[in-house]
Amino acid sequence: MEAPDRNALAGRPAKLIIDAVSKRFTSSRATVQALDNVSLTIAEGEFVCLIGPSGCGKSTLLDIIAGLTKPDAGRVLADGKTVQGPGRQRLVMFQESALFPWLDAFGNVMFGLKLRPDLTNAQRKEIAHHFLKLVGLSKFEHARVHELSGGMKQRVALARALAPDPQVLLMDEPFGALDAMTRDQLYDDIQQIWMESRKTIVFVTHNVREAVCLGDRVVLMSPSPGRIQQVFDIPLPRPRDINSAELAGYASKIAAALKGTMTEAFSE
């Protein structure tokens, strides 16, 4: 058991600085202010969960951190440098697994590794084997994508995202489409992997318990315009059990605040 020392975390250098980011989407019918002047600093090795009702811009924010979407105003700094586009230091894991069906599980994990010119082919293979073993899929290296269950697909996607050794992992509701039992298992796995690798993780979800179970901090966002409403520290020891009573206490506090953002949004 390990209690995260808040001071130590705060003393760590900032990995990601989200600096006054705004993003507007214009369609033929309406203009949506997806993000309005959002600022957030994420420390190196921190696990941050973004939570909020749909339309609060949490996935858009993740896309902007990834460099897949450009902000209208503001900027994102990664290691002090402005993010200009996607880069393999910040890998994304999507809600759908986004695995390539023309490759097997092993080929999918190799995809990102082959884009690293600093590795030899033997090293790449070794790394791919290692990460498939880490997610418990050694036996399924040569399985075709459609032969894998939903949970297994997300495990391969996790291995694919971890293998090129990114410093930041961006996860966009990666467990949203899975059944509860598979999810519980993955919460244990992802915590284990995080504690060992100490990656910086930004995790988008709309599940309050999931956020409390995983995050050092839970960032609550409110919709239209997308803003940061409140930030909750979760000083619970790890690994956390999603069904524990302590965790439920935090979750109900955040759920109440979440409800508040929604009624506010609807009463407008």
Add this chain to the structure above:
Amino acid sequence: MKRLASALLFFALLIGLWELAVRSGRWSVVLLPSPLFVGEYIWSAMSDGTLAESTWVTLKRLLVGYVAGVLIGLPLGLLTSTSQIFEDTLGSLALGFQTLPSVCWVPLALVWFGQTEGAMLFVVIMGTVWSVIIATDHGARNIPPIYARAARTMGSQGFHKWTRVILPASLPFLVSGMKQGWAFAWRSLMAAEIYVTILTGFGLGHLLHYGRELNAMDQVIGIMIVIVVIGLLVDRLLFSPWERFLHRRWGTNVKEA
């Protein structure tokens, strides 16, 4: 085995019905020859080498024209799928020409190239290239955008993105496009061969044409059967393995052949 047996039985039944129709005497044997005569024609054409020669001439034209059509059409289709300008210009041109029956190219080909192999190739390429462009364009557009996004975050871009992501992701569409292109090429070549006599080689279409001129219905029907069999064989040998591979990989068709 069971499937083969039922297929064989079906065709035997069909030939039996045909023979019965001939024996009923309602149609002149000149117009409707017995399957035995047709079989005899095919056998004799096979043994004296005319069939092999014509088949070779036809397949050579078809293959050269088809490969050229695919090589031209594939990159152009990728181009129209990515660029708005090419979509509006080349894309509409392809759409328009695809609706033009390929036999309509024959008069132009004759005037431009005369009675040469060039005219044949021109007709086949014109019959193929537009449908390949459209199929490729369609394929590249239907790739789930999440593949490209995932690839981009892993650092894939430019040439790598095209060859390692866009191309394999659109394979199912490409194969059906190439299959369609093949059907178009086959049709246009037959049209060209029936219309245009050139002295550098007599293809299957010419044999068909002469059969009509000589009122040799056994030859006409025999060649038609040969054309159908070649079409089936190409489908089974060239395209089916690809389609099965794709279905297995993508898991789109659970029924295994």
